Amino acid sequence: QKEVEQNSGPLSVPEGAIASLNCTYSDRGSQSFFWYRQYSGKSPELIMFIYSNGDKEDGRFTAQLNKASQYVSLLIRDSQPSDSATYLCAVRRRRLAFGKGNQVVVIP
């Protein structure tokens, strides 16, 4: 079982719609969860982190954590073309483990 799993297929969303990304993890002892955005040819940049069950909002981004079901999700509201990127989920217990990433394409 992969440590951190993200759906691999590209996600296409129309401009203004909500993009929903999911991430599941295998280690029940994981304590904190991060979402990074990576533009093509660039390095990952932190969007937000969450460590308590429930929702955390930051601007157009909302992270949702459900430790019982071992998943964390990211919602992007009012998607913009500039949101087109790969989104990396990272999970930490002792060290940070990354998923392969989800590519998001926002169509104008």
Next chain:
Amino acid sequence: ETGVTQTPRHLVMGMTNKKSLKCEQHLGHNAMYWYKQSAKKPLELMFVYSLEERVENNSVPSRFSPECPNSSHLFLHLHTLQPEDSALYLCASSQGTGGPTDTQYFGPGTRLTVL
């Protein structure tokens, strides 16, 4: 300079060459990391340094040799690499290594091509 910087940004080397990657962080952090990012694969943690001491080595081949002379600088010395080592090498830093909210900040990366 702000954040985490890396040089060079692009590197092409032959299998018999020796080269070094440099990383510098201007965030006052105590921990630094080397990651390898290959196409279609998750980020792979290579090395972790905390207060200049190596605290993790994830079974990385000896042709990769890290060096951390102080908490602001991190090097990755490369020798006799293989074509499959071609990847984006990312440096990151964080305040600590153990806290649940210790956030890692990445440098721009070095795109390495081994011929």
